Amino acid sequence: MKDSWKVNPIHIKLLEKLFSDVDIVSVANILDAGSGRTSLTFLTDFFPKSNITALVYPGDERKKSGIAESVTADNFVLKETDLHDFDTTRQFDVVLAHLLLGEATKFSKESFGKMLNALFSIDTSYLAVVDILEDPQVNYRALLRSIAQHRIQKIIYLDKYIGFLVKK
Numbered sequence: 001m002k003d004s005w006k007v008n009p010i011h012i013k014l015l016e017k018l019f020s021d022v023d024i025v026s027v028a029n030i031l032d033a034g035s036g037r038t039s040l041t042f043l044t045d046f047f048p049k050s051n052i053t054a055l056v057y058p059g060d061e062r063k064k065s066g067i068a069e070s071v072t073a074d075n076f077v078l079k080e081t082d083l084h085d086f087d088t089t090r091q092f093d094v095v096l097a098h099l100l101l102g103e104a105t106k107f108s109k110e111s112f113g114k115m116l117n118a119l120f121s122i123d124t125s126y127l128a129v130v131d132i133l134e135d136p137q138v139n140y141r142a143l144l145r146s147i148a149q150h151r152i153q154k155i156i157y158l159d160k161y162i163g164f165l166v167k168k
Contacts, residue, residue, distance in 0.1 A: 005070055007041050011130075014158045015042045015098070018128050018165045021153070027093040031055060033083055033119060034100030036063050037070040043096060044073030050093075052076035055086060057107050083118045084110055095124040101143065102135035112139045120146050126153070130163040 027050050032039050035054035043052050056063045058080045067078065083104065097119055105112050116139075120127070127150070131138050143164075153165040 005037065005066070007038055010159045010161065011038050011098070012042060014130060014156050014161055014163050015039075015096075015128075016046070017156045017158075018130070018154055018163045019046060019094075022094070022126060022165075025049075029053075029090075029092045029094075031090075031092045031095045031122065031124070032076070033086075033095055033097045033122070034104055035067065035078070036098070037066040039096055039098035040067055040071045040076060041073075042098075044071060044075055047094070048073070048075065050075060053090075053092075054078045055083065056080050057082060057104070060107070082108060082110075083115065084108070086118070086122070088118075088121050088123065090123065092122065092124040094126045094128065095119070095122050097127070097129045099131055101129065101131050102137035105137045112137070113142060116142055116146050120149075124168055127166045127168055128163060129166070130161060132160055133157070133162045134160060 027047050030043055030050050030052045032043055032052055032054045035056050040054050054076045104115050147164055147166055151167040153167050156163040
């Protein structure tokens with residue numbers, strides 16, 4: 001029996017607002033860094049003609065099973081690898097880090113700063129970062145310093161979540 005999971009409408013609204021000015025037709029390759037069923041459901045629906053690489057931390061069965069149960073699209077490939085080990089020479093049109101930074105520091109052996117550097121070193125046109133504003137694991141001062149080195153397209157605050165869209 002399928003679970004009764006539904007995408008949180010607040011997440012969808014925030015992500016739609018972040019990506020509303022991005023030319024969907026020009027987006028061919030997407031990286032869902034720290035993928036989960038919410039982010040992957042959004043990306044496969046919003047960018048149905050794109051090729052999506054869904055990155056999941058190695059052995060994270062919770063994420064893998066959630067994606068298998070909930071995401072019905074077929075325009076993605078699931079890869080199990082730590083963000084630090086990911087091939088940063090690959091180029092993407094969009095990278096989405098949805099609730100990645102706070103959660104990843106709980107699983108990865110790397111520091112928040114190294115996690116942030118790995119994320120910002122990915123070759124992409126757009127980088128979207130969404131997290132819970134009050135997450136004690138997220139160093140917003142370091143995040144804002146990294147964002148400030150690029151052109152900020154949008155900042156969206158909705159409920160307890162904040163999203164940044166950066167043009168790199």
